[in-house]
Structures are given as C-alpha cells and as structure tokens.
Amino acid sequence: MSELLAIVSQDADYYLMLSYILKGAGYRTMLVDIPSEAVATAVERDAAAIIVDCQPGSQILADIASGLKERGLASDVTLIALVAEKAAYLDILKANVDESFTRPMPPERLLSYLHGAIGSSSDGTHSRLGPIFDDMKLDLSGRRVLVRGMPVNLSPIEFRLLSALMGDAGRVLSRAELIAVAWPQTAFVEPRTVDVHIGRLRRALRRALGRDVIRTVPKEGYAIDIAQSM
Known part of the structure; x- marks a missing residue:
C-alpha cells in the first residue's frame, strides 16, 4: 500500500489541488481540517508525513510539532511546512x-523531497528502502545509508544529496538541482557550499566502500556511478 500523507489545511480548494498532484505521484492523502486533531489522526491512520498549510499568524505548525514530540514521534513522522509568503519564517525554524x-512552489520540489524522505513506491517494502546499488542502499524510514548492512554517518543535507544522486544514477545533476532538493527553498546557497558537502559525502562513502562512487563533471555537476544490483 502506498504511503499516506496527512494534509492539514482549512482551504479545501488548496487541498484538492495538492491531493491531485500527490495522488498522481502514487501517494494517498487525507484532509485534516481541524488542526488540533492532526497528530491524533496521523497516528491513528499511520500517516508517513504531515503536510501543514501555514498561514500568517497561525500557531498550527508549532502545536503539531509539539504534539509529535510529546508522543515521541518526531523522528517517525515527517513534518513538512508549506509556508505562505508573509508567514513568520522564524516561527517555522x-x-x-x-x-x-x-x-x-514548483510541485516537483515537494515530490522530490517526499521521494527521498519516505519513498514513493506502492509496495510497502520498497517504500522504506530506496535505490539499492552494489553494497549500498538507502534506508528511507531511518534516513540513513547502509553499506553492507552497516550505517554510514551522514548529515541530513548529505543524505538528501545522496538520495538525489542515487535516485537518478548515472545522470549528471547540476549544483542548482542539488540545491533544490537538499536545502529549504528560502535558503541562499552558493555553489561552493554544494562542493563542500559533496566532498564530505564522497569521503564518507569512500571510507565505507573503499572506492570513489561520486563523479565530478567539470562545469556541470555531479553523478553517482555504481553498478546496480539485480
């Protein structure tokens, strides 16, 4: 069964539009129009993520984040904020x-993030495990990479970078594409910052695998070259 996404919004039209996009990508959706019930509903229905339509002056997001933390679910349920232009960004942080x-926002940004964070397969097993290459695989539910069954210590940004590269193995991803999937939309990120994080990711994978798997393409970007397991 595909992953369920709980969408917290009091704008029915916006929910219908967002639901149409998400269902087209293979997800199931449910509307939560009473924000105070968001956490309980997500837990009851086993939602993989809560997507919150954040309006200026609203306390919805903070309440939901607190509710997840109180239940010990902050690391189990992905919390995503869709921020209105005039919302207080400090409150989001x-x-x-x-x-x-x-x-x-471009829908592909949200879909790309969801694919890396919780998967998109309708098969229950594959939704928790991302692409598998050689001795390396992504554990999407745990947000970690495993090499021969052993976890490799990566930062959240490095994990998202690796997820993007493995999700489109062999293709060269530009720095702009990697910024779009690994950093918040409102963050200003210089191309050099991508190089720094790719360098850390490359070293971590080299230590674990014993070889380089990330290829630098001058003036274009990066690609991952791993023989895919059958």
Missing part, C-alpha cells in the same frame, strides 16, 4: 520541521 517550502 523554531518548530524544527523536517522541511519547509514557500508558496507558491
């Missing part, structure tokens, strides 16, 4: 969300 996007 304080809520310690997993990811935030400023509206209006």
Whole structure:
C-alpha cells in the first residue's frame, strides 16, 4: 500500500489541488481540517508525513510539532511546512520541521523531497528502502545509508544529496538541482557550499566502500556511478 500523507489545511480548494498532484505521484492523502486533531489522526491512520498549510499568524505548525514530540514521534513522522509568503519564517525554524517550502512552489520540489524522505513506491517494502546499488542502499524510514548492512554517518543535507544522486544514477545533476532538493527553498546557497558537502559525502562513502562512487563533471555537476544490483 502506498504511503499516506496527512494534509492539514482549512482551504479545501488548496487541498484538492495538492491531493491531485500527490495522488498522481502514487501517494494517498487525507484532509485534516481541524488542526488540533492532526497528530491524533496521523497516528491513528499511520500517516508517513504531515503536510501543514501555514498561514500568517497561525500557531498550527508549532502545536503539531509539539504534539509529535510529546508522543515521541518526531523522528517517525515527517513534518513538512508549506509556508505562505508573509508567514513568520522564524516561527517555522523554531518548530524544527523536517522541511519547509514557500508558496507558491514548483510541485516537483515537494515530490522530490517526499521521494527521498519516505519513498514513493506502492509496495510497502520498497517504500522504506530506496535505490539499492552494489553494497549500498538507502534506508528511507531511518534516513540513513547502509553499506553492507552497516550505517554510514551522514548529515541530513548529505543524505538528501545522496538520495538525489542515487535516485537518478548515472545522470549528471547540476549544483542548482542539488540545491533544490537538499536545502529549504528560502535558503541562499552558493555553489561552493554544494562542493563542500559533496566532498564530505564522497569521503564518507569512500571510507565505507573503499572506492570513489561520486563523479565530478567539470562545469556541470555531479553523478553517482555504481553498478546496480539485480
């Protein structure tokens, strides 16, 4: 069964539009129009993520984040904020969300993040395990990479970078593409910052695998070259 996403919004039209996009990508959706019931509903229905439509002056996001923390679910349920343009960004940061996007946003940004964070397969097993290459695989539910069954210590940004590279193995991803999937939309990230994080990721994988698997393409970007297991 595909992953369920709980969408917290009091705008029915916006929910219908977002639901249409998410269902087209293979997810199931449910509307939570009473914010105070968001956490309980997500837990009851085993939702993989809560997507919050954040309006200026609203305390919804902070309340949901607190509710997840109180239940010990902050690491189990992905919390995503869709931020109205005039919403207080400081409040978003304080809520310690997993990811935030400023509206209006290109749908592919949200879909790319969801694919890396919780998977998109309708098969229950594959939704928790990302692409498997050689001796390396992504554990999407645990947000970690495993090499021969052993976890490799990566930062959240490095994990998202690796997820993007493995999700499109062999293709060269530009720095702009990697910034789009690994950093919040509102963050200003210089191309050099991508190089620094790719360097850390490359070293971590080299220590674990004993070889380099990330290829630098001058003036273009990066690609991952791993023989895929059958």
